[in-house]
Amino acid sequence: MEDPTPPTFTAPQRRQFAKKLLAWFSTAARDLPWRRTRDLYSIWISEIMLQQTQVATVIGYHERFLAAFPNVAALAAAEETQVLRLWEGLGYYRRARQLHTAAKKIVAEHGGDFPRSYEAVRALPGIGRYTAGAILSIGLDQRLPILEANTIRVFSRLIALADDPRTTRSQARLWTFAEEILPAENCGAFNQALMELGSEICTPKAPSCAVCPVSAHCAVYAQGRTAEIPLAAKKTTYTDLTETAVVVRRGSKFLIRQCQPGERWAGLWDFPRFSSPPASHESWLPTASDHLLNWLDVQIEPIAHLATTKHGVTRFRITLHVLDATWIAGGKTSAQQRWVTRDELHELPLSVTGRKIAGLLAPAKPARKKVKS
Incomplete structure (x- = not known):
């Protein structure tokens, strides 16, 4: 099926979209530990833990991890056994080992201070384009786009993406849209609001379109196709x-x-x-x-x-x-x-x-x- 050209948000539409989304987020945002700080280290730990893990599960782990390793130097100096013990139960243990390795690299190459440039953050083990953008936009308000499970769903519905969002072609389109829709300021709050919208409103099944703050900008909502888009992933064969x-x-x-x-x-x-x-x-x-x-x-x-x-x-x-x-x-x-x-x-x-x-x-x-x- 050919995917129609997605609607382009004009500058006034982008401003209106950001205004509505941020106003909603100012009252609807969940109170999460990593949202109470601009500390890049704390945000980094939360973003790695949140990969393929639910927010409710991560909260306790994040607090215990920071209590044991309050800064990059403490994490770098720890034994791997200590790191893995505190990670136990989160799964995907490669994340913990990469965190540990990255902390050592930050101490060796950045004096223990979490880097502030996109290129330096991307060079750390276990950090890709999304994670780097999330850390630096949330912590420093840098104008960097993000694309993860929740925002993929939100963007796919906003532009009525009929193709599989997991393909290389679709990913490129979604990244372009994520960058275009970013406001000139408050990018950290904007990115968090997008993720919150996907988590709490624009859910995979039965999204709450009636209370969505940006439904007027959603092509899929206008077309009545929220059950169709985004295309579901193929079922896993076990x-x-x-x-x-x-x-x-x-x-x-x-x-x-x-x-x-x-x-x-x-x-x-x-x-x-x-x-x-x-x-x-x-x-x-x-x-x-x-x-x-x-x-x-x-x-x-x-x-x-x-x-x-x-x-x-x-x-x-x-x-x-x-x-x-x-x-x-x-x-x-x-x-x-x-x-x-x-x-x-x-x-x-x-x-x-x-x-x-x-x-x-x-x-x-x-x-x-x-x-x-």
């Missing part, structure tokens, strides 16, 4: 996987290993876990024994099935069988493999399912004292 995790007990300690580069959850700690075919409880136990002996040189005596959980990771639907086992021999301590207590588990960054497994662990029972006859 792959079913079965995995086994083994809790190996050695007195009051448990065997864990650090996930290596290239593995899921690289840098985090986890209980020994491996792919396994669907099977009955009876076959899980000897299979786990053989696998740990060949993989980690650990000899175990399987005890029982501890739990089975189901969860999703990107395009995978995973059934995880958790087994309980007793250590017999092997399992040397190394940089990537160690024995830890339940209390020590609390201090280490674990995967979400690893943390759930840790929650299943009962304290070791004290040895029974012999009663004198």
Whole structure:
């Protein structure tokens, strides 16, 4: 289907659009921690955390992260384990590792001060065009456009974009529109208002057009096509996987290993876990024994099935069988493999399912004292 030429906002229309949007935002804006400051570091942390994560989830993480690392220098000086532990539960851990790397670069190349030029911000690990524009427009009111999930939807409806907004061609059009519609001043508030509009009013399903402050400027609303635009993404095809995790007990300690580069959850700690075919409880136990002996040189005596959980990771639907086992021999301590207590588990960054497994662990029972006859 050919996409008609989108309507062009004249200068008076752009001014009117900005005026209406900013007036609405002045009373409708949610009170969020990163909106109470112009500190580039705080805004940077919030923007990275908000990638593919809901605002309600990020608030607590943002506050805890800044309490532990109040500035770039503190983040740069931290151990990666500390950073990952505070990121635990947010997912997409590559973001945390890139934050840490970027902080070190800022200390080394900018004296610990978050850079203020677009080119220098774009040069930091984990920062693309949108993130750089968001940080500098919100923090310094620089006239930079933004394009993310919410504004893609808003812009697609404003210009009645009939093509898939995820294509290279559509992205170029949307970026051009995002730049054209920016006001001469108050760009930070304007960009935040656009995102707020997409989040609270111009929602994916059943948008609240009747109360939208800029509905008079919306081509899709005028055409009655809000249910059609933007085009929905193709449904994800999921792959079913079965995995086994083994809790190996050695007195009051448990065997864990650090996930290596290239593995899921690289840098985090986890209980020994491996792919396994669907099977009955009876076959899980000897299979786990053989696998740990060949993989980690650990000899175990399987005890029982501890739990089975189901969860999703990107395009995978995973059934995880958790087994309980007793250590017999092997399992040397190394940089990537160690024995830890339940209390020590609390201090280490674990995967979400690893943390759930840790929650299943009962304290070791004290040895029974012999009663004198």
